[in-house]
Amino acid sequence: MSLIETRDLVKIYRLDGVEVPALRGISLKIDIGEYVSIMGPSGSGKSTLMHILGCLDRPTSGKYYLDGLDISELDEDRLAEIRREKIGFVFQNFNLLPRITNIENVELPMTYAGVPSKERRKRAMALLERVGLSHRAFHRPTEISGGEAQRVAIARALANDPAIILADEPTGNLDTRTGREIMNLFEELNSEGRTVIVVTHDPEVSAKTKRIIRIRDGMLEK
């Protein structure tokens, strides 16, 4: 069975009484250990797809199975649990909390998972070591560069040892060289067996992945 399987995913937004379809029947499968990019121009529905795959949103109709679980049936609390156990998000603008230190940012998902504080600190430190930023552990996100911030964000995404890393334009705010470093990091993670999904509109980024899913006007491009 696939790690991710969607059947006829449809998402319709209602804006001032007008129905705007964002996804119009998407069926796809992603297996454990895959390194996939979801590509499409802006407005293609790739963000919506990512939100549904990331369990931040539910489809209007259709089915989404994650690890065999029917996500479309779950309530919000269960969705929050799945987000924190199975999914690690990496965002274009890093989305670190500016008021707390980097290591506290990495600890955040573990906090909500109820990991004891000593254990949390130990694991967060190991993860920062893993992304080469242990020397920045007690700085704040505002005191480090964009590339470093994205590494901290990746360490945070790995906090609860999730099955999937879901990255939304992870290199969008970085220069080319730093962007490449981040993509290398994803490749490393994938080579360790982790499933990585990168949402992007940048062909150079998608070229690094092993499979490209193209989406346009809310449908998969054949």
Add this chain to the structure above:
Amino acid sequence: MSIVTPIKTAYTGLKANKLRSILTTLGIIIGVGTVISMVSIIDGMNRYVYSVLGDLGTRTVYVQKWEWIIMGGSQTKMRKLWREVERRKGFTLEDAEAIKKLSVVENVAPFQPIIAGKLKYRSNSVDCSNIVGTDREYIYITGYEIQRGRNFTDQDITRSRRVVILGSYISKNLFGDKNPLGKRISFRGHKFTVIGVLKEKGEFMGNNLDDMMLIPVTTALKYYYNPRIRPYRVWYSFRILVKFRDDVPLKKGLEILEELIRIRRGLRFDQNNDFALNTSEMLLSAYRKLTSGIFIAMIGIASLALIVGGIGIMNIMLVSVTERTREIGIRMAVGAKRRDILYQFLFESIFLTSLGGIIGVLLGFSIAKIVDVTTPLPASMPVWSVLLGLGFSSLVGLFFGIYPANKASKMDPIEALRYE
């Protein structure tokens, strides 16, 4: 998720906005500070009043022309009341003798106040405020004790001797460390021989209880009492102190006493009393009425301040929720449930108001201490008032924090993440 985490999270949030947090809690600080200082002062006064009035004995009855507590209303009405009191028949030594014969009575003392004046001994002089004509029973009823010398004898009374027992304050001022016994002092043209000195009693509501001198009641009536001087017809009118036996219920004693006096005054059953039986119990109940009024007013002021403070908290929390929309989105994305977000903001507002409560308690306590030191009002801080202050301030945080926290927890994570 444990209880510690949201508290820590809330603390971090507040630390980032120190000045704003303090300003926001000002209403709470003032509200709690008011309650604590007022409660401390009133509680201190209560303890004081009860201890001193208790000393005096709530079982002591003052038989006299006027009621201690005359609730008149308008000024003209009050004046009319006092004119009526003035026309009433005064009490006499014979009344005191008759009361003494009642079986329910333990002690009876006549009590003739004399208008204050100067006491002199050689070149020393002192103003004495409380001058009382009475007999040997007086000190048994009022709780004074003779420190040196002797009490009055029957002969002092029957022969209207010019002898005097001095309060410790008067004795100290006239004689210093010297032995006052047997010395002759003068008061308004008459010489008195000192036969005793009272033990020190201290102060009550700013009144010096040792600023006092006792002379035989007959001497007071003979040399100083003058019905043509108006105070002697009202404020300084003759009264009788009565103390009932311990095994007699106060109510029962009062009934018997009232009956006797009505008969002696020839009152018909349809006529109202033209005299009063005053007890310190009456003073206490009037005092209680007064302080409960202050209490209610204070609770009003404090709740107003707390409500205003609470609205301030709600306002600032709403601002905070909006400012941190993105943070909420991030927290939800990494796995925070709606409940986690709700608790975070709820704890933050409770934390804020409790902080205000703690500062308010300290402020109130300082005010009470200042009042205690600079005025005759005593202050004491009861533990329950502190708990009440802290409890109420956190309740305000809970109540006014629910709406903003709920708003935060109801956010759509995707919208929140997009928020700039």
